């Protein structure tokens with residue numbers, strides 16, 4: 201198990217090389233080194249633009265609160281530095297929120313997905329326990345007050361880093377006549 205203290209050395213379950221918790225991921229409960237997973241690809245760095253504030257906590261099953269409902273409301277507190285980039289946002293009825301699943305518990309290669317119980321891998325599911333802990337949720341925009349957005353339907357827990365916000369192509373506003 202990859203429950204070791206930072207700095208501890210363990211052996212990659214696939215190649216047997218020594219690795220630390222920082223340069224390994226937990227896959228099916230075993231450490232797998234970054235080289236086995238990704239080869240020599242370099243990581244991508246993204247700065248969060250804000251944080252989710254709500255009363256949702258991570259439960260044992262995975263997503264969101266113990267009784268996730270799509271009617272939950274959350275606030276997205278954008279960093280004040282985002283203010284110049286918000287023009288027109290308040291006119292949108294829906295937004296796409298890109299967020300970091302920041303409380304991962306290790307990746308499983310095959311599991312019963314929550315949607316229908318079918319046995320699948322992470323790429324055929326929306327589990328937050330994935331190699332690239334990025335989640336995308338379409339939300340209803342209720343209110344935009346300064347750099348604080350009130351939204352409905354965000355299945356992210358309290359404290360979740362928000363990586364980006366985009367217009368929704370599922371609910372686009374009609375284009376104005378020119």
Ligand SMILES: [Zn+2]
Pocket residue numbers: 212213214215216217232233234235236
């Ligand atoms: Zn390895």
